Structure formats: structure tokens, C-alpha cells
Amino acid sequence: MENEHERSHKRPAIPDTRKSRAFIDAVDYALASGGMGADERQNIVADLREQIEEMLSDRARHSGKPVAIEDVESVLAELDPPESYTEAARPSEAETPVHSGSSCEGRQRHHGAGHSIAAVRDGSGQAPRRPGGAASDAFLKSLRSSGICGNDRTHPHRRCARQE
């Protein structure tokens, strides 16, 4: 039987929605797209899952209500979009050639200077979010097949802007 302490700290039941699963899957896909190995991806996804659960628990504690799907959607919308993990997963610039050209057109991948990491916001603190916060595999695949930069929020080239 649980005691008072356990009851007061018990996390509310979190709905296992398709949205949160899809979000985490999209992050895993984005990391794999950046060339990250399975072990590291697993660690990152575990950290992210813990964060989502803690954010949901915090919301439930403050509202005094069980976690609803709307809470899941709000939490996912607060997080960095999955595609932002692709850049972070890539090897550091010291290990990769630096692309310093004036245009990204026709390139499959970006490395190096001139391309900001999406996770480091542009100073405004207002990172653009995809509606609903979740990216689909189809979205990520379409970016790569188009050869257009899909990772960058602060890219100076208009034609390299994220295509949705």
C-alpha cells in the first residue's frame, strides 16, 4: 500500500498519445539523419522522454487536473522541433569540411560556418515552431530529397528557408 509521501509525489497518468510517440520517433529519425549512432540516439531520446514526462507532470500539478491530450500538444509545441536535432547530431566542424559558399542550393548537407545550429536560437528567444510541434518522417525525407536546408532557423539565404 502506498503511503502519503508516495501519493503526494506520484506522477499523474500520462496519455500515451500518438503525437508524443510520433514526436520522439521524428527526433530519432532526425538524429539518424545527422549520422548519429544508435546508442547515442537512445540516450538522447530517453532524456527527451523524461523531459516530456516531467513537463507534463508539472502542468498537472499546477492545474490539479489529470494530463490531457491538449497538455501533450502544448508541451510538444514548447520543445525544439525534431528537425533541429539533425544539425546537432552532426560531427563537429573540426571533423567535417566547412561549407562557406554563398548559396546552399543544390547541396544535400550543410556543415560549418554560416549555418547556425537550430538549437541555438538567434537571440530573439523565439524559435519558429512547426504547427503542432511534430515533424513527420515524410517531412524530413522531403527536405533531404529536395536538397534544401531544412535545419536552419537563422539562415541568411531566403531560398534556403525551411520548406513546409
Place this chain on the structure above:
Amino acid sequence: MSTAEQPVRSWAAQMRKGLIELCVMAALRDGEAYGYQILQRLSRAKALTISESAVYPILARLAAEGMVKVRVGPSPSGPPRRYYKLTRAGETRLAEMAGQWRQTRKAVDLFFDGE
């Protein structure tokens, strides 16, 4: 955003990118922490605007390099948490990086003395 601001923002983003690893390791100097807790510690540095998609890959890489060790421990309730702690090698690297950062900051500040 004006055309003039764009290169500056891009430069600032690159500069911050290079400092995230230092900050993540420094955030662990006060003791072990789990991923979200590290993010919360880093949120004190508002100007750096460090978010999870930068921090978690760095933590994974530091773990793979042996700079941090991971301990899976219980949370008050719910699934177990993964706690990160600097290893001896991590502490050494942090000290070296912090030294580099202080030297760089000092050198750059020379150009702005008196402002």
C-alpha cells in the same frame, strides 16, 4: 530583421554554439543532474538560449567520450531518471576549456577596455 542584423545574428549563434559544451560541463560541476535538470541549470544563462536539442546530443557525446558517466536512478515516481556526472577526465577537460575561455575573454576584452 534587417539585412545588417542577419550576419550579426548568425555570428552570435555560432559563438554560442561553441560555448554550449563548456556550459553543459560547467553545469555539472555542482554535482550530478538529470537531463532536464541540466537544462534548468543552464536556463540561468538566458543570453545563451540553450535548449534541449543542443544539450542532449552533447551529453550523449560526452558520455561516449567518457567525460561524463551515466547513472540510472529512481525518480520520485514514474520511470527512472538518467543522472550525469563528470568523470575525472571530464573535470580535467572542463578545467582546460575554462582556462581557454578565460584567456580568450581576457584577450578580446583588451580591444574594448574603456568602453
